[in-house]
Amino acid sequence: MFRFANPEYLYLLIALPALIIFYIYVTIANRRSIRKYGNPELVAQLMPEVSAKRQHTKFWLLFSAIAVVIFVIAGPQFGSKLETVKRRGIEIMVCLDVSNSMLAEDIKPSRLAKAKQMLSIMTDGFANDKVGLIVFAGEAFTQLPITSDYISAKMFLSSINPSMVSTQGTAIEAAINLAMRSFTPDEASSKAILIITDGENHEGDAVKAATAAAEKGIKVHVVGIGSPQGEPIPTGNNSFLKDSEGNTVVTKLNEQMCNEIAAAGQGIYVRAENNNAALRTLQGEIDKMNKTELDSKIYSEYDEQFPTLAWLALALLIIEFIVLERKNRLFKRVKLFS
Numbered sequence: 001m002f003r004f005a006n007p008e009y010l011y012l013l014i015a016l017p018a019l020i021i022f023y024i025y026v027t028i029a030n031r032r033s034i035r036k037y038g039n040p041e042l043v044a045q046l047m048p049e050v051s052a053k054r055q056h057t058k059f060w061l062l063f064s065a066i067a068v069v070i071f072v073i074a075g076p077q078f079g080s081k082l083e084t085v086k087r088r089g090i091e092i093m094v095c096l097d098v099s100n101s102m103l104a105e106d107i108k109p110s111r112l113a114k115a116k117q118m119l120s121i122m123t124d125g126f127a128n129d130k131v132g133l134i135v136f137a138g139e140a141f142t143q144l145p146i147t148s149d150y151i152s153a154k155m156f157l158s159s160i161n162p163s164m165v166s167t168q169g170t171a172i173e174a175a176i177n178l179a180m181r182s183f184t185p186d187e188a189s190s191k192a193i194l195i196i197t198d199g200e201n202h203e204g205d206a207v208k209a210a211t212a213a214a215e216k217g218i219k220v221h222v223v224g225i226g227s228p229q230g231e232p233i234p235t236g237n238n239s240f241l242k243d244s245e246g247n248t249v250v251t252k253l254n255e256q257m258c259n260e261i262a263a264a265g266q267g268i269y270v271r272a273e274n275n276n277a278a279l280r281t282l283q284g285e286i287d288k289m290n291k292t293e294l295d296s297k298i299y300s301e302y303d304e305q306f307p308t309l310a311w312l313a314l315a316l317l318i319i320e321f322i323v324l325e326r327k328n329r330l331f332k333r334v335k336l337f338s
Contacts, residue, residue, distance in 0.1 A: 005075030012070045016063070023059050054323060061320035068313040076305040088291040089128035090190040091146055093179035094119060097197035097225075098162050099137040099170055100241065101251035104198075106231035108274055112162070115196045115225055118272065118279050119157055123150050125283060128291075130189075132182050135160060136175040138167030138203070146182055170197060172261065173204030176220065180213055190289045191218045194282070195261065196272075198226040199254030206257070210265035219289075220265020221282060225272040226253035 004010065096119070102112040123131065131153055132146035141164070144156045172195060179193045193213060210220040230252035232240035241249045255271065262269035268285050270278040 003077050005077055007074060009070060009074040012073075013067070016067060019063060019066070023063075027055075058320050058323050061316050061323065065313045065316035065320065068309050068316065072306045072309045072313060076309065078305060089126075089130065089148075090192065090286070090289050090291060091130045091132075091183050092192050092194055092286070093132045093134060093146065093182050095134045095136060095140070095172070095175040095179055095193060095195045095197075096143075096160065097137070097170060097172075097195075098135045098160060098165055099168055099198075099200070100162050100233055101170075101198050101200050102225070103162060104226060104231040104233050104251050106227040106229070107225055107272060111198060111225045112160070114272060114274075115223070116157055116160065118196070118223070118276075120154055121276070121279060122283065123153055123157070126150055130184065132179075133157065134175050134178055134182070135164055136171050137162065137165035138169030138171055139165055140171055140175040140178045141165065142178065142182060146184060169203050170200055171203050172197060172199075172206035173209040176206060176209035176213055176265075180209075180216065180218060183218075190291070192267070192286065192289060193218055193220045193265065194223065195220065196223045196225060197258070198251060199224060199257040200251055206261050207264045210261045214264065214266040218265075219267040220262060221267035221285065222258045222262040222265075222269045223272050223278060223282065224253050224255055224258040224269060226251065228253050228255060 096115060098112065102110070102115070104111050107114045128148070130146050130148050131144075131150070132142070133144040133153065133156055134140055135143045143160065143164075144153055147153065175195065176193060183191050213220050230250040232248050233251055235241050243249055253271070255269075259269045268281070270281045272278040
């Protein structure tokens with residue numbers, strides 16, 4: 001596998017066409033200046049040691065050296081070994097509720113922000129496990145396919161907001177069904193689905209979906225986030241979401257629904273509060289799961305290729321330096337540029 005360690009430097013290649021245009025402009029300008037003194041053919045006889053071909057050669061040598069140097073600083077590398085690494089871990093698909101009710105602030109700083117904080121801390125504790133991310137409201141979408149790339153997982157997690165799903169609601173059933181299809185095919189690893197939701201506006205039969213997951217050996221854990229007393233949903237500018245009759249909407253945690261889903265999925269239900277107790281309980285439950293061997297194909301070593309290109313650039317610069325713009329009297333009989 002070939003890659004560049006610093007691909008952002010390849011943008012410098014954009015300057016090369018500009019360099020060619022500038023050289024053409026200077027060449028044309030020089031020719032116009034010579035015409036001011038007379039016929040170019042006659043003027044050339046007065047400057048027998050001047051060689052236009054040498055000037056062109058020096059430019060293209062310098063141009064090539066610059067191009068090679070850009071590739072050098074971009075850091076070309078070849079993956080020398082493709083290995084299948086055996087790791088002992090589990091697979092977890094996280095289903096995160098991003099409906100508007102998750103903006104309520106009965107859990108500080110908000111239900112959604114608290115959920116993202118929990119997932120970020122949980123991801124930091126993973127070592128050889130695989131994790132995927134699904135967001136749902138009225139519909140469910142895969143935000144991150146299952147992976148062991150925790151950096152990407154945290155990057156996708158940080159960008160999550162309710163505007164990602166235009167249809168409002170809480171389609172937990174759709175999220176569970178999508179999660180069951182998202183695990184690594186033919187991987188005999190322990191699998192779990194983690195649902196983080198306030199359980200409001202429930203649609204479909206989530207209990208049935210959780211039961212189907214449990215029958216396949218996939219545990220379904222639920223984290224309820226919010227308070228049973230409820231909280232208005234902020235919409236900005238110190239205002240709150242209102243219904244069609246102008247009444248302020250109060251969103252409440254539906255603990256009964258969350259408990260039923262977890263029980264059907266043979267998992268646990270925990271309620272998230274303004275501390276990390278729920279996270280510790282959940283991590284303890286995940287640690288109890290049997291760790292099985294997971295296959296991960298990786299390039300274990302990357303060989304640096306820049307030394308070869310660096311020597312090539314140096315050689316081009318030395319040749320450019322040796323080639324004179326004027327003909328050398330000592331080698332006037334050598335016709336390399338004629």
